[in-house]
Amino acid sequence: MIKIINTTNGTEEVQKEIEALLNRSQLEFGEVNRSVEDIITKVRDEKDKAIIEFTEKFDGVKLDSIEVTEQEIEDAYNSCDPELIAALEEAAENVREYHQKQLSNSWIQNDKKGIMLGQIYNPVEKVGIYVPGGTAPYPSTVLMNAVPAKVAGVSEIIMVTPPSKDGSVNKNILAAAKIAGVDRIFKAGGAQGIAALAFGTESVPKVYKIVGPGNIYVAIAKRIVYGYVDIDMIAGPSEILVLADETANPEYVAADMLSQAEHDTLASSILVTTSEELAYKVKEELAVQTASLSRKDIIEKSLADFGAIIIAKDMDEAISYTNEIAPEHLELIVKSPFEMISSIKNAGAIFLGAYSPEPLGDYFAGPNHTLPTSSTAKFYSPLGVDDFVKKSSLIFYDRERLEEKKDQIIKIAEAEGLTAHANSIKVRFK
Amino acid sequence: MIKIINTTNGTEEVQKEIEALLNRSQLEFGEVNRSVEDIITKVRDEKDKAIIEFTEKFDGVKLDSIEVTEQEIEDAYNSCDPELIAALEEAAENVREYHQKQLSNSWIQNDKKGIMLGQIYNPVEKVGIYVPGGTAPYPSTVLMNAVPAKVAGVSEIIMVTPPSKDGSVNKNILAAAKIAGVDRIFKAGGAQGIAALAFGTESVPKVYKIVGPGNIYVAIAKRIVYGYVDIDMIAGPSEILVLADETANPEYVAADMLSQAEHDTLASSILVTTSEELAYKVKEELAVQTASLSRKDIIEKSLADFGAIIIAKDMDEAISYTNEIAPEHLELIVKSPFEMISSIKNAGAIFLGAYSPEPLGDYFAGPNHTLPTSSTAKFYSPLGVDDFVKKSSLIFYDRERLEEKKDQIIKIAEAEGLTAHANSIKVRFK
Known part of the structure; x- marks a missing residue:
């Protein structure tokens, strides 16, 4: 059951709660680290042969060839639910349109005679995208990583993803890759997939930057190859913070908190509110709605371990907790959400008002769903076109x-x- | 002695040469890694006490207090060569002006009724700057790291730097910190300085991002704390590539190559040229000029180990080698340097024409001298205002x-x- 913390009883407990949240996802090294290092070294040295061995060991399938063929992609696309394809195509178009607004121009400063200074923008030439497989493959992940790279002008987008036991890749993933304009796809998951992108193999081209989410092996592998290639960020479990006043509908607030809680038992769903009445109503609603949801067990554990309802004494205090937590997703379900934008210093994405729930951003609106987690919104930005563009300074005297x-x-x-x-x-x- | 590689004898040797350059600065882990981990853990747990112990051990001075006082900064500034102060102030103004042009505005897309999407920009609130000490402290490093942070609107800039044996910090460094607007300065070098910034101590505030160059201990420490805080990049030894045609003055080309070679025995100075005559003249000039330079020994080793003169069969081939090497500093000493800009895909900074030598950019012109090394210009950019700004997406339906x-x-x-x-x-x- 989610806890309610009332700051009118002093702020000490809130501080402790916030610290617990901030400490949630420190990576553990040691054992896992060493086994990931071994996988990476072997792939670097033995290339395709190592990929095929690790895929047999970890994914339970012996592959003849690791590249996904044109035919496999066509077949997957044609066998998908046409309504899903239409929805993904519309989403991809929104993502494309939003990210096109992020493009910057090279510039030159010529206001002093005999001096020209500037910055030239060029896309990163080759980018790798990691897409997790497993029980719930996410086509939206493919769109959110590949479309911005495409918009930036990346000339080669290489995707790696673990195959199923029958050697195939999930059809929705392949369809999304076709929609997003991915150039080549390889069946290589986990640390071996990351190593293949970082060092290249006979089949897999070496890339200059690797993006995309993954499990702990993928996260550690990205950390190890960082510096040889660039990476996007080390993503932790998902979070939502709803900042709500007395005008908020408790049913909506609860539903949005649950949409994060279902991701992972480590996910964190927090309500910060100035209304004690709302706090108790949301707590009730959480219980009611959870009962009918398919991922009930995950949700209950996540809410109990990393959920919280914080009652703040006023909006200033509520905003200050929010900035300290620096949530990945921030919903402002308050009377005048736009007026609050300038007070928000640290957040991955800000959802304004009662009809901008977090899943709208996850799937459809256009802004990226790859966002900084675990307070890293204090220094990281959402994935965007800038991640796929690099600059050169220009100097002339x-x-x-x-x-x-x-x-x-x-x-x-x-x-x-x-x-x-x-x-x-x-x-x-x- | 520097080697000359003539590609008219086949391109194989050039490829090997380029590969050798690209492999120059792979970090070695193992022993050093573990001792850096130990230092970081101790500083995280024992804070100021650990800083004072490590400073005694590594810098040979037992400090009572690790913060540099206002008085120390004033005294340093007042005792500096006034001409140096004036030069640094003019340089800082150029850096400020150039980086101000990099500022972007938050934006909102409002072209669809009932939908608003956008991006909000906020500065990173607290930034740490590492400044090396040792025999040749670089005030220019302070300017190049602190001024862009200031321009971005960072509210707290914390500098750490190792003290001398007498417990003082180099006066030029302190003067540059005052000019650049650094907020607080602490005497903490090496891995212990990085750990203090990443985790905070009783004296040193925890920051969200750490920038600045350093030796192998600093580089490894930055890599270890990466993820807890953001870092700028893992910098390797410096490089210059001069791309020159038959119009280039061999004396200038040689002088510019030597200006990189003097940094470090691992530094790399390369000439790529379409003119065989120029190649041999530059080789002669290198020998002549080296003889009278104070850092002769470093230069000779650097040129012999990592220097090269590559004679390309035409300008297209020369440009293709350049993009493959992706140099930190690229000088275009050719007839029409501006026309070549669009062919250059990978370079940290591009210096145009005969009167834009690399030291102009190192010290004075305004663009940042913190640049991607070791081919990382394929995916990294010069340090800039963007490094100190983070974005939040905005979604309203x-x-x-x-x-x-x-x-x-x-x-x-x-x-x-x-x-x-x-x-x-x-x-x-x-």
């Missing part, structure tokens, strides 16, 4: 301008003891 | 728009087996 400033440059170079740096300026004006 | 799209959202949620997600939509339209 003409002879006159360099001559004008040569003494200052030489001064700093010499203060740092770097005489060859100073010489590179001097040699031009001997 | 009104009742009508959500009702219109509810079936599509429910369809995808149910395909993913997430019935509580579907329920969060359904509950609003019962």
Whole structure:
């Protein structure tokens, strides 16, 4: 059962509760770390052969070839529910449109005679996307990772995903990959999939950046290859924080909290409210709605372990808890949600008002559903076009301008003891 | 002595040379890794006490207090060479002006009735900057890391740097910190400095992001705390690639190559040219100029181990090697440098023409000197304002728009087996 914390009894308990939340998902190293290192080393050295061995061991299928064929993709797409295909296509279009607004232009600063400075934008050339398999494969994950890369202009998008026991890849995943414009797909899951992308094999091209969610093996593998390639982030379990006042409908609030709680027993669903009445009504609603949901057991554990209803003494206090928690998903179900935007400093995505529930963002509206978890919204951003674009600085001085400033440059170079740096300026004006 | 590779004898040798360069700076783990882990754990658990112990052990000074006082900063600033102060102030102003052009606005997309989507930008609230100490402390490093953070609107900039044996911090470093607007400075170097920033101590505030260069201990420590906090990048040894045609002055080319070679015996200086004549003249010039430089020994080893002059058969081939190497610093000393910009896909900073030598960018022009090394320009960007800003997505649908799209959202949620997600939509339209 979810706990209610009333801050009118002092804020100490709230602080403890928040700390417990923030400590939820520290990665454990040691054993797992070493076995992931072993997998990565073997794939780096033995390439496709190692992929095939690990796939037999972990996924229970011996593959002849690890690449998914054009025919497999066509067959999957054609055998999907046409209504699902239509919904995914509309969602992909929304994701495309939203991410196109994120594109920035290269620029040049030319306001000083004889000087031009700027920044040139280029897409990362090759990107890898990890898509989990297992019992509930998520086509939305494919869209949210591949479409922004496509919009950024990435020329090669490589997807890896674990095959089922019969050697196939889930048809919805393959259909989503076709819709999103993924270039090539390989059957390689877990740490072996990440290693294949990071180092390349005979079949799998080496990429420069790896994105996408995964289990603990995938997370640790991404951490290990980070630096050789770039990665998106280390994602933790999902979270929602609903910030609500007395105008909120408790039924909606409860339903939205449950939509996160069902993800994972480690997921966290929090209500912060200024209304004691709402707090108790939401608690009741949570129990009522949970009873009829298919993932009831996960939900009950998640709410008991990482759920909380916090009653704040006023909206300022409520906002301050919110910024401290820095939730992945923040719903503002209050009278004037837009007015609160400027008070929110740390959140992955902000859902405004009673008709913008979190699943709207997960699947459809357009903004990315890959969001910073576990308080990392204090320093990370949602996945976006910027993740697939890199910049080069541009510097031009003409002879006159360099001559004008040569003494200052030489001064700093010499203060740092770097005489060859100073010489590179001097040699031009001997 | 630097080697000359002529691709008219076949491209195999060039490929091998490039591979050797790309493999230059793989981090070695094992022993060092474990000792860095121990330092980090001790600082996390014992805080200031551990900092003071490690500082005594590694820097040879027992500190009473680890924070640098206002008085120490004032005294340092006032005792610096006034010409150096003036040069640093002008450089800081250039860095500020350039980085201000990188600021982006929060935006809202309002082209569909009843729907508003957008992105809100907020600065990272607290940032830590690591500044190396040792024999040649670099005030330019302070400017290049702190000024962009300041421009982004970071409210607390915390600097850590190792003290000298007498317990002081280099005066040029302190003066640069004052010029750049650093808020607080602590005497803590190496892995213990990084750990203090990542976890906080009684004296040092915990930050959300750590930037700045350092030795192998600092690099490994940053890698270990990555995920708890964000970091800028794992920097390797410095590189320059000069792309030159027959119009280039060999004296300038040689001087610029030497300015990188002096950094480190692992630094890499490469000339790629279409002119055989230039190649041989630059080789001569390198020998002549090296003889009179103070860091001669470092330069000779660096040129012999990681330097190369590559003669390409034409400019297309030369550009293709350049993009494959993805150098940190790229100088285009050619007839029409601006025309080549669109061919360059991977480079940290691009210096255009004969009067834009690399030290101009290191110290003065304004673009950041923290740049991606070791081919990571294939996926990383120069340090900039974006590194200190994070985004929150914004999602608003009104009742009508959500009702219109509810079936599509429910369809995808149910395909993913997430019935509580579907329920969060359904509950609003019962």
